[in-house]
Amino acid sequence: xxxxxxxxxxxxxxxxxxxxxxxxxxxxxxxxxxxxxxxxxxxxxxxxxxxxxxxxxxxxxxxxxxxxxxxxxxxxxxxxxxxxxxxxxxxxxxxxxxxxxxxxxxxxxxxxxxxxxxxxxxxxxxxxxxxxxxxxxxxxxxxxxxxxxxxxxxxxxxxxxxxxxxxxxxxxxxxxxxxxxxxxxxxxxxxxxxxxxxxxxxxxxxxxxxxxxxxxxxxxxxxxxxxxxxxxxxxxxxxxxxxxxxxxxxxxxxxxxxxxxxxxxxxxxxxxxxxxxxxxxxxxxxxxxxxxxxxxxxxxxxxx
Amino acid sequence: xxxxxxxxxxxxxxxxxxxxxxxxxxxxxxxxxxxxxxxxxxxxxxxxxxxxxxxxxxxxxxxxxxxxxxxxxxxxxxxxxxxxxxxxxxxxxxxxxxxxxxxxxxxxxxxxxxxxxxxxxxxxxxxxxxxxxxxxxxxxxxxxxxxxxxxxxxxxxxxxxxxxxxxxxxxxxxxxxxxxxxxxxxxxxxxxxxxxxxxxxxxx
Numbered sequence: 001x002x003x004x005x006x007x008x009x010x011x012x013x014x015x016x017x018x019x020x021x022x023x024x025x026x027x028x029x030x031x032x033x034x035x036x037x038x039x040x041x042x043x044x045x046x047x048x049x050x051x052x053x054x055x056x057x058x059x060x061x062x063x064x065x066x067x068x069x070x071x072x073x074x075x076x077x078x079x080x081x082x083x084x085x086x087x088x089x090x091x092x093x094x095x096x097x098x099x100x101x102x103x104x105x106x107x108x109x110x111x112x113x114x115x116x117x118x119x120x121x122x123x124x125x126x127x128x129x130x131x132x133x134x135x136x137x138x139x140x141x142x143x144x145x146x147x148x149x150x151x152x153x154x155x156x157x158x159x160x161x162x163x164x165x166x167x168x169x170x171x172x173x174x175x176x177x178x179x180x181x182x183x184x185x186x187x188x189x190x191x192x193x194x195x196x197x198x199x200x201x202x203x204x205x206x207x208x209x210x211x212x213x214x215x216x217x218x219x220x221x222x223x224x225x226x227x228x229x230x231x232x233x234x235x236x237x238x239x240x241x242x243x244x245x246x247x248x249x250x251x252x253x254x255x256x257x258x259x260x261x262x263x264x265x266x267x268x269x270x271x272x273x274x275x276x277x278x279x280x281x282x283x284x285x286x287x288x289x290x291x292x293x294x295x296x297x298x299x300x301x302x303x304x
Numbered sequence: 305x306x307x308x309x310x311x312x313x314x315x316x317x318x319x320x321x322x323x324x325x326x327x328x329x330x331x332x333x334x335x336x337x338x339x340x341x342x343x344x345x346x347x348x349x350x351x352x353x354x355x356x357x358x359x360x361x362x363x364x365x366x367x368x369x370x371x372x373x374x375x376x377x378x379x380x381x382x383x384x385x386x387x388x389x390x391x392x393x394x395x396x397x398x399x400x401x402x403x404x405x406x407x408x409x410x411x412x413x414x415x416x417x418x419x420x421x422x423x424x425x426x427x428x429x430x431x432x433x434x435x436x437x438x439x440x441x442x443x444x445x446x447x448x449x450x451x452x453x454x455x456x457x458x459x460x461x462x463x464x465x466x467x468x469x470x471x472x473x474x475x476x477x478x479x480x481x482x483x484x485x486x487x488x489x490x491x492x493x494x495x496x497x498x499x500x501x502x503x504x505x506x507x508x
Contacts, residue, residue: 053409086413222479224457225360228445232362235447245483248445248453252481252494 039139039240039247053086054298055253058124058135059210060115062142070239071140075115077189077206080127080135082298085253089261091294092210093131093287094203096267100279101130110279115140130267130282132291137242137250147182153220156185156212161204164194185209199280200266207264215259227251265290265304346392351435354382356442356456363446373451374442377482380405380490381440381456388422389462389474394430397423407493420499423474429466436473437461440480454490456480458497463504471504 061077064070075097082091097112103126106117114126120138128134150156156179163175169184180188189209195201220226231251235244242250267290269282286304294300356378358370365373387402399422403414419425423433438460445453458480464472478497485491 224441224455225362225443227455228360228362228443228453231445231453232447235445235452244445244447244452248483249481249493256494 039137039234039238039242039250053084054296055083055085055137055250056133056135056298057081057083057254058120058127058138060120060123060138060140061206062115062140064142070142071115071119073116074110074112075123075140076112077203078112078123078127079203079206079210080131080133081210082133082294083253083257084298085256087261087297087299088256088258089297089299090257090263091290091298091300092207092262092264093133093290093294094200094207094264094266095127095130095287096199096203096269096280096282098199098271098278098280099130099267099269099282100274101126101282104129108274110277111282130284131287133295143186147186150180150182150185150213153213153216155179155181156209156216158185158188158205158208158212160188160208162195162201164191166191166194185212198271200268203266204264207266211259211262211264214255214257214262217255218259221255227255261299263300265300347386347390348392348432348434351390352438354378354385354435354438354440356381356440358444359441360443361446362444364449365444365446365451366449369449369451370444373444373454377440377442377454377456377490380482380492381458381480384480384492385435385438385460389433389460390435391423391433394423394432395428397427397430399424399427405492406495407491410493420497421476421495423462423464425501426464426466426472426474429469431465431467433465434463435460436463452483454482456482473502473504475500 057080059077059079059081060075062070062073063076064073078095078097080093080095082093084090095111097110099111100108101111103109103111103114103117104122106113109117111126111130114123118125120140124135124138158178158180160173160175160178163173165172166184166187168187169180173184173188178184178188189206190202191205192198192202195205227248231244231248234240234247234251240247267282267287269280269286271278271280273279289302290300290304293302356374358365358374361370384402384405387404388399391397391399399418402418402422403411406414414421423430438458440456440458443455443457444451456479458476458478460476462474464474466472476497476499479495480492480497481494482490482492
């Protein structure tokens with residue numbers, strides 16, 4: 001048993017790393033869920049008008065608690081990721097979880113409630129109505145495999161925009177380069193209070209985590225069997241409607257993206273209250289501008 | 305002194321294949337196109353055998369099925385190598401068919417990289433081409449005991465005879481990515497290759 005445990009951990013870890021290198025998750029306090037991740041094709045993907053060499057994946061971090069379905073609870077990390085398979089460039093559009101938007105059939109609410117109301121399809125709908133880009137896939141994960149993933153790839157190196165402190169990292173998070181262990185990486189994607197712009201900076205940190213994971217995964221991609229082991233773990237552990245060959249292609253697509261060409265922007269907006277709830281009123285014009293900029297080539301040509 | 309020219313080409317993925325359900329074909333069926341091409345493309349003689357081996361399997365794949373898989377992937381790779389290098393119609397070669405083992409949505413990338421993926425740059429001065437080394441080691445994704453994806457780590461070395469001009473050693477090294485094709489067989493949906501070229505006489 002002791003000999004097999006690390007391998008299981010590795011497989012679970014590689015799943016997330018390979019299949020997206022993509023979702024920085026907001027991690028709940030504890031977990032035990034039905035599956036570690038899910039990946040579904042958006043029903044109307046064929047209607048999306050985009051070049052065939054561009055794929056959009058909505059990456060969600062679920063706050064599912066023990067016993068809850070991963071895709072039946074709120075999505076607290078929301079990143080719309082566009083990948084240009086021809087150029088190796090990509091775009092991450094971070095959406096604050098408290099963004100107050102219209103949810104089809106449910107009135108105005110925080111965007112992360114879409115997942116609870118209608119699962120990945122409704123979440124994709126809400127995001128596409130805000131940004132103007134409809135994802136081809138929705139990838140949802142909890143945090144169960146996150147630390148194992150980071151452990152399996154030997155930690156990650158992130159570039160922090162701000163210095164801040166947290167008990168998990170006695171030396172603190174420095175402005176600039178930080179090599180993080182799994183728990184420290186987790187916290188890097190979770191904290192918001194020490195950051196000047198709270199949710200917005202946290203979303204940007206999640207994007208940096210994605211970039212750092214992608215860097216590490218790409219460093220291993222030429223290792224024989226690495227990608228295959230990761231996709232196998234996905235097949236075995238993830239709820240998905242994709243066939244194994246489709247998963248395999250998608251995994252290869254994701255890791256073909258060059259981290260240096262993976263640019264991120266976070267949708268901004270003023271904060272306020274809707275009733276008693278603290279919300280963000282997203283800058284719809286900015287969100288649409290980002291969507292219009294990156295829709296066709298998965299590349300932000302005009303900055304944030 | 306001749307410098308080694310080394311160029312890298314990458315292309316990946318037939319996106320439409322992601323959203324169109326792909327038949328999870330058995331490895332019992334060989335690619336129809338491969339059978340035709342191998343049979344119809346005259347090939348230079350004198351090349352070393354194409355060694356294709358399964359070296360890593362994620363999942364379970366019986367020994368016999370590994371051998372069958374290797375044979376079928378070998379057909380696809382042989383199609384590519386024969387069409388792209390080992391032809392007999394030099395100097396008039398137009399490399400028709402070299403793109404056929406690749407996913408259709410990679411067609412434009414393959415056209416773009418034609419000078420790197422085929423012997424096109426030397427075609428007009430080529431008398432003959434022999435493969436002096438050709439290996440492909442396969443890492444296989446095999447959930448449920450059936451192969452669903454393959455990374456072929458390839459190393460292909462060709463000796464290009466150019467008559468009274470210096471013969472060239474052309475090497476392609478890197479990865480070819482394959483998944484089962486509709487209708488059977490295996491198709492290349494991505495590649496990440498380095499190509500180098502140097503005069504044979506300067507080879508170590």
